Amino acid sequence: METADKIAQPVLVTGATGFIGRRVVHKLLQKEIDVKVLVLPNEVIPSEWAGKVKTVCGSISDPRSVEEAAAGAETIIHLVAIVTDWGDEKKYWEVTVQGSRLIFEQAVKNQARVVLASSIAVTIFTLKPALKTPPTGEHWVPTAEPSRPRKSSPGNTLRIRA
Numbered sequence: 001m002e003t004a005d006k007i008a009q010p011v012l013v014t015g016a017t018g019f020i021g022r023r024v025v026h027k028l029l030q031k032e033i034d035v036k037v038l039v040l041p042n043e044v045i046p047s048e049w050a051g052k053v054k055t056v057c058g059s060i061s062d063p064r065s066v067e068e069a070a071a072g073a074e075t076i077i078h079l080v081a082i083v084t085d086w087g088d089e090k091k092y093w094e095v096t097v098q099g100s101r102l103i104f105e106q107a108v109k110n111q112a113r114v115v116l117a118s119s120i121a122v123t124i125f126t127l128k129p130a131l132k133t134p135p136t137g138e139h140w141v142p143t144a145e146p147s148r149p150r151k152s153s154p155g156n157t158l159r160i161r162a
Helices: 019-030 063-070 089-110
Strands: 011-014 035-039 053-057 075-078 113-116
Touching: 011 019, 011 063, 019 035, 035 063, 053 063, 063 089, 075 089, 089 113
Parallel strands: 011 035, 011 075, 035 053, 075 113
Antiparallel strands: none
């Protein structure tokens, strides 16, 4: 039985070279956890990972890359996403939606646990609900007004303690 301070290994980290991902990998290595990462072929890997992190080069949107990276992983920490309000919707769909689908399909197939990190950008704008197929460019656009809490009260305020 696992305790709260244990994580099933090896751990696959997607988005490992990003702002949060680097810190996650660093923390896992500090705890001597077996880490593997899925990175794009052109990404620079921190030198301190040499000999400590298994690297799989490929794209989150490529089923074979995801399958190779997820092979044997007991835990997947999924951090890859296109995080922008305005950008290439096809790229967003390919990476954030389809890439996440591939990660979750592999997790189910391999019976791995998944930790998913999302972005506040998901809640700032509401998207038009017309999209049921991959975007073509005109479907997913933020509404004019960002979503905001109506009134702050102790019941709807998140407090973060350091």
